[in-house]
Amino acid sequence: MATEDAVWLQDVTVVYDGTVGIERVSIVLHPGEVLGIIGPNGSGKSTLLKTIAGLLQPARGTVEVYGCDPHRLSPGSIAYVPQVETVDWNFPATVWDVVAMARFPRLSPFQRFSPRDRDAVRGALNAVHLEEFTDRHISALSGGQQQRTFLARALAQEPRLLLLDEPATGVDAATAETLRVVVRDLSSKGMPVLIATHDLENAEGWFDYLLLIDKAVVAYGRPNEVLCSSEFERLSRHHHHAPEIV
Numbered sequence: 615m616a617t618e619d620a621v622w623l624q625d626v627t628v629v630y631d632g633t634v635g636i637e638r639v640s641i642v643l644h645p646g647e648v649l650g651i652i653g654p655n656g657s658g659k660s661t662l663l664k665t666i667a668g669l670l671q672p673a674r675g676t677v678e679v680y681g682c683d684p685h686r687l688s689p690g691s692i693a694y695v696p697q698v699e700t701v702d703w704n705f706p707a708t709v710w711d712v713v714a715m716a717r718f719p720r721l722s723p724f725q726r727f728s729p730r731d732r733d734a735v736r737g738a739l740n741a742v743h744l745e746e747f748t749d750r751h752i753s754a755l756s757g758g759q760q761q762r763t764f765l766a767r768a769l770a771q772e773p774r775l776l777l778l779d780e781p782a783t784g785v786d787a788a789t790a791e792t793l794r795v796v797v798r799d800l801s802s803k804g805m806p807v808l809i810a811t812h813d814l815e816n817a818e819g820w821f822d823y824l825l826l827i828d829k830a831v832v833a834y835g836r837p838n839e840v841l842c843s844s845e846f847e848r849l850s851r852h853h854h855h856a857p858e859i860v
Contacts, residue, residue, distance in 0.1 A: 619681075620645045620775060620806035621666055626675030628658075628665050635661035635670070637830045643808065648801045650821035650837070651810045654849065657828045659810035660697070663777045666808065667694040679775055689719035693768035694777040698761050698784070703753045709763050710748040713738055716770035738769035741796055758789030765793060769800075776800065778809045794820055817841060 621643035628635040636658035643649050651659045664670045665677060668684030677684060684692060693716075716738075717731040739745050742762040747755070752763060761781060768776060778797075782790040790813070797807050797820065809820070817824060817837040824840040826833040826849065833845040840846055 618644055620647075620679065621808070622676070622678045623666070624676045626665065626672045626677055628661055628670050629673045630661075630670065634829060636665070636827065638675070639827065639831055640675075641825060641831070641834070643806050645804045645806050646801050647822045648797060648807045648809065648820065650817060650824045651808060651827060652812075652814065652824055652840075653827040653832070654852075659827065660779055662827065663694065663779055663808060663810055666775075667692050667777055669694070687774070690716070690771045691774045692777065693771045693773035693775070695764050695768050695779060695781065697779045698757065698764065701760070701764070703760065705752065707752055708748065709739070709744055709750050709752060709755070709759075709766075710735065712752055712763050713766045713770050716767045719771070734772060735766075735770045738766040741769055741799075742766045742792060756786075758785040761785050761789060762792060765796065769796070774805075776805055776807045778807065780810055780812060782811065782813045814841065 619642050621641065623639055623641045626639045627637050639662065641649070651662060653659055661670060665672060666679065666684065679687060679692060713735050714727070714731075717727065717734060721727070721731075736745070739748060742765050744759065744762055744766055747759060752760065755763065765778070765781065776797075781793050785793070794816070797809070801807055801822075811820075821837050823835065824833075824837045825831065826840055826843075826846055828849060832849060833840045833843045835843075
């Protein structure tokens, strides 16, 4: 891979529970690029993100983030935000607690939370407009506020790569726009971002490129190229009952 590549996958196949999650996927993502991953339900979008995060091990192929295996990067280098519905919202924690957890991988044992750690948490909360909610229990938040809390936790990590799994699903328009602005701001500073999404309404405002997958890569290019492609049309027709791809 070239040194300027942030994410590099070559011929990656992932199998879990005896099922192929993704098959022979090859992609390149450069610093500052935002890549949207689209496809029908069960097409492998989440599998792809988890593989890049190092949570799933490929059966074959190569995954590199900044030139090395994701597991060999320093703690906190990759921030992965799962789908909100996978989170236990009864966990007794405030917004500050949840965001502050992001700093712990960077602390050595018995190291105290420093002013720099506090600044990172505060900066992340400000970025997503949650500074007034620091003492609010996470179970008392709206869906949009919960999503922003988890994005703030990812930002507080000060990662080198951001992976978001359907961040705009089920949130209000204001939250979706906040998320988009934060993502574009990060990318303008050189952060590479991968986002699995169902929401194609504002694809050109969110993404530099789109990757259409259905286990394997079906199409890749600028958002308007992919959304106008015959491959997208064919998959949309085939999955006409699945609103996320029409």
